[in-house]
Amino acid sequence: QNLVKELVALSTRDRIHAIRDLPISLDEKKHIRWVLMGKQLKFIRFLLLSQSFRRCGYSISSARQSLELWQGIMKEIGGKFGSSVLIYFVFLKWLLMFNIFSFLVNFGFITIPLLVYNPFSSIPPNVSFRGLEILSGAGYFQHTVLYYGGYSNETLHVLADYNMQLAYFFTIAVYMLLCGITLIFSMDSSFKKNYVLADPTSNSAWQLLCSWDFSITNERAVRQRKNNLRVQLKESLSEKAQRELLTLSEKLKHFGVYLGSWLLSTGLAVGCGASIYYLYAANWSLLQEAETLLVPFVVSLMNLVVPLFYSLFNKFEPYSSQRRQIYALVVRNVFLKMSILAVLCYYWMNVVAKKFSCWESVVGQALYRLVIVDFLFLMLGSFFGEFLSNVIGTRLLPRLGVPEFDVARNVLELIYAQTLAWIGIYFSPLLPAIQIFKFLILFYLKKVSLIQNCQPPRRTGRAAQMQTIFIALLFFPFFVGALSMVAYTAWSLTPSEQCGPFRGLNSTFSVVGVWIDDLEEIAGSQWAVWIYQHVIRSEIFYFLISLIIIVIMYIFWQVTQGRKQLIGLLRQQIVNVSVFGKISLKC
Amino acid sequence: MGTTASQLGKDLLSEYQELTFLTKQEILLAHKRFTELLTKDEKDLPNTRVPVERILTLPELKSNPFRKRICHVFSTSEYKDGSLTFEDFLDLLSAFSDSATMEIKSHYAFRIFDFDDDGTLDCGDLEKLVNCLTGETDDTRLTTEEMRQLISNILEESDIDKDGTVNLSEFQHVISRSPDFVSSFKIVL
Numbered sequence: 223q224n225l226v227k228e229l230v231a232l233s234t235r236d237r238i239h240a241i242r243d244l245p246i247s248l249d250e251k252k253h254i255r256w257v258l259m260g261k262q263l264k265f266i267r268f269l270l271l272s273q274s275f276r277r278c279g280y281s282i283s284s285a286r287q288s289l290e291l292w293q294g295i296m297k298e299i300g301g302k303f304g305s306s307v308l309i310y311f312v313f314l315k316w317l318l319m320f321n322i323f324s325f326l327v328n329f330g331f332i333t334i335p336l337l338v339y340n341p342f343s344s345i346p347p348n349v350s351f352r353g354l355e356i357l358s359g360a361g362y363f364q365h366t367v368l369y370y371g372g373y374s375n376e377t378l379h380v381l382a383d384y385n386m387q388l389a390y391f392f393t394i395a396v397y398m399l400l401c402g403i404t405l406i407f408s409m410d411s412s413f414k415k416n417y418v419l420a421d422p423t424s425n426s427a428w429q430l431l432c433s434w435d436f437s438i439t440n441e442r443a444v445r446q447r448k449n450n451l452r453v454q455l456k457e458s459l460s461e462k463a464q465r466e467l468l469t470l471s472e473k474l475k476h477f478g479v480y481l482g483s484w485l486l487s488t489g490l491a492v493g494c495g496a497s498i499y500y501l502y503a504a505n506w507s508l509l510q511e512a513e514t515l516l517v518p519f520v521v522s523l524m525n526l527v528v529p530l531f532y533s534l535f536n537k538f539e540p541y542s543s544q545r546r547q548i549y550a551l552v553v554r555n556v557f558l559k560m561s562i563l564a565v566l567c568y569y570w571m572n573v574v575a576k577k578f579s580c581w582e583s584v585v586g587q588a589l590y591r592l593v594i595v596d597f598l599f600l601m602l603g604s605f606f607g608e609f610l611s612n613v614i615g616t617r618l619l620p621r622l623g624v625p626e627f628d629v630a631r632n633v634l635e636l637i638y639a640q641t642l643a644w645i646g647i648y649f650s651p652l653l654p655a656i657q658i659f660k661f662l663i664l665f666y667l668k669k670v671s672l673i674q675n676c677q678p679p680r681r682t683g684r685a686a687q688m689q690t691i692f693i694a695l696l697f698f699p700f701f702v703g704a705l706s707m708v709a710y711t712a713w714s715l716t717p718s719e720q721c722g723p724f725r726g727l728n729s730t731f732s733v734v735g736v737w738i739d740d741l742e743e744i745a746g747s748q749w750a751v752w753i754y755q756h757v758i759r760s761e762i763f764y765f766l767i768s769l770i771i772i773v774i775m776y777i778f779w780q781v782t783q784g785r786k787q788l789i790g791l792l793r794q795q796i797v798n799v800s801v802f803g804k805i806s807l808k809c
Numbered sequence: 810m811g812t813t814a815s816q817l818g819k820d821l822l823s824e825y826q827e828l829t830f831l832t833k834q835e836i837l838l839a840h841k842r843f844t845e846l847l848t849k850d851e852k853d854l855p856n857t858r859v860p861v862e863r864i865l866t867l868p869e870l871k872s873n874p875f876r877k878r879i880c881h882v883f884s885t886s887e888y889k890d891g892s893l894t895f896e897d898f899l900d901l902l903s904a905f906s907d908s909a910t911m912e913i914k915s916h917y918a919f920r921i922f923d924f925d926d927d928g929t930l931d932c933g934d935l936e937k938l939v940n941c942l943t944g945e946t947d948d949t950r951l952t953t954e955e956m957r958q959l960i961s962n963i964l965e966e967s968d969i970d971k972d973g974t975v976n977l978s979e980f981q982h983v984i985s986r987s988p989d990f991v992s993s994f995k996i997v998l
Binding site: 416799 | 823833897
């Protein structure tokens with residue numbers, strides 16, 4: 223057979239994969255394999271050796287799989303609730319990995335050298351640990367390595383000369399860079415798989431039919447899905463008819479409603495931002511520990527309540543498709559969170575930086591408080607959102623029914639929490655530890671809440687597209703915003719004089735300049751100095767790079783257009799060939 | 810070769826690992842679940858074939874609208890009655906596993922949806938497919954007019970050579986544009 227000849231030509235590993243990929247029964251595969259082994263009698267000893275290697279490989283990979291975190295729970299959730307709810311948990315696990323990596327890197331490169339060198343430095347004798355510090359982050363914690371202020375600027379002499387300034391700067395810079403690269407790559411692969419191939423305009427019947435979830439085992443869930451699929455199919459049939467039926471006055475009315483609700487939601491977001499600014503500006507005179515919790519409390523309250531208003535607006539607006547409804551909701555929530563974060567960052571960088579002596583630690587504390595209060599509110603939100611909705615839906619107002627798990631809102635909350643951590647890494651290097659703790663508890667909490675209170679989603683959601691959008695949102699605007707804030711702080715703001723690893727310098731970035739000056743005296747590292755002066759500091763380099771990238775993008779775009787034309791021509795050719803085939807058969 | 814004892818031999822296990830997309834734990838779990846379906850005498854026979862009614866008592870297949878078609882497609886019995894041996898069962902799980910390729914899944918999906926087994930999806934197959942997924946009883950079905958419209962939409966979208974049926978290549982082409990397919994065409998024990 224031709225198949226056997228092809229398979230003989232491949233290497234052993236490729237051959238195994240090729241046999242596995244054949245869509246035939248196990249019996250036939252075994253037969254093919256036996257035939258192939260028959261042709262290779264001379265290499266029997268080699269075969270046995272390679273077989274034992276392969277078995278080793280399999281046992282290693284199965285051991286690795288059993289170590290993977292939460293495999294069993296994810297399969298259970300995916301089986302009961304489908305893949306769109308699973309996105310939330312996969313996203314949570316992915317963000318947890320980011321935080322674990324960050325914590326390990328920060329702890330290893332920044333904190334451990336300091337702890338080894340000087341364990342209990344600079345804690346004033348009259349400050350002791352009281353319980354309230356866990357919430358407010360000030361007091362005892364202020365002088366520990368939790369915040370920027372606890373780090374020294376000396377060169378530590380532990381085994382070798384360890385420059386704390388460079389360590390701090392480069393650890394955080396490299397971590398942010400790696401995060402950015404990871405996000406770009408996952409965005410890219412996700413985009414390629416889920417957007418470019420899928421036809422974005424079609425709410426087509428095939429998509430609906432082929433997205434039937436085979437892993438649902440619950441009888442009632444299956445019946446519900448069938449109902450929903452029927453409703454969706456009917457909607458997709460009538461959608462095409464309905465689009466031409468709107469009269470001009472109806473279109474104007476719709477437009478007016480859209481405009482009104484967009485203005486209202488934008489106004490709400492801006493209003494929230496402004497009120498936080500005034501609250502902050504008025505409150506810094508009182509530095510009692512309990513009152514510093516007021517701002518984070520208000521921020522989290524707004525993040526909890528205002529999206530509910532947005533959902534309410536959504537119900538009144540006439541949207542043509544459910545997807546547009548979700549997109550509008552997501553955009554408004556993103557705008558709200560970005561405006562709150564922007565106001566906070568602006569306040570920190572312009573007012574706090576000039577007002578306090580050890581301002582980075584103050585900003586670190588503020589972020590710590592935001593993270594902790596956000597965590598408390600997430601737990602409360604889970605209680606109110608899911609538990610109470612379930613109680614109301616089943617006992618008090620049976621018309622509402624059991625609630626569904628709102629994936630979009632929960633993922634946005636995760637993204638917001640992660641942004642806080644990313645902003646906070648510069649000011650409080652051990653903040654990822656708290657984030658890890660928070661995410662671990664959140665995972666189990668949401669899992670229990672999901673299983674007890676929610677039902678599987680009624681609509682077969684476009685899980686893959688939503689995942690792409692969420693990753694894209696995580697990157698821009700949230701990660702880019704955090705990165706720019708940290709970059710602005712490092713570039714333009716003067717580090718505080720009394721504390722922290724960068725005291726005495728004009729800006730954080732000048733650490734690199736000082737290092738390069740030192741390097742110039744060491745022979746053999748002239749190339750590093752040259753790269754720094756002529757590549758990183760010169761503007762022409764960046765200009766040329768941007769130009770080259772734009773040209774490459776233009777070339778790729780033209781290639782894509784050409785290929786689209788080719789696809790159209792080939793389709794026409796297929797139709798012609800089949801018609802020609804039929805005609806020639808008749809003749 | 811078949812499974813006689815209640816334990817799978819190491820050789821057989823590694824062979825199954827190589828020829829299917831399943832991991833060792835999944836194969837062992839499948840073996841355990843399969844032997845639970847056997848009666849006491851059948852456990853000692855090699856290569857037992859379990860009739861389709863007993864296969865359909867598995868909770869993963871019980872509520873699946875395509876359960877009979879799935880058993881029929883993966884069955885290697887000469888009577889075409891949908892009965893499965895352990896190796897057929899492994900084939901089934903392998904095609905529905907996490908790591909199976911898009912080609913395998915779309916191939917088997919095509920065979921499952923091809924209700925009359927003629928190698929193409931024509932209007933009759935598509936009608937049965939839609940009815941399977943929307944409802945069996947009269948008040949839950951689509952009306953004739955809606956069905957006609959739906960089938961013509963489907964054919965317009967996927968029938969590239971305009972011959973009125975969807976063959977395997979066209980089906981695979983339209984599936985490749987649906988990124989949710991791979992993650993929803995999954996059955997895990």
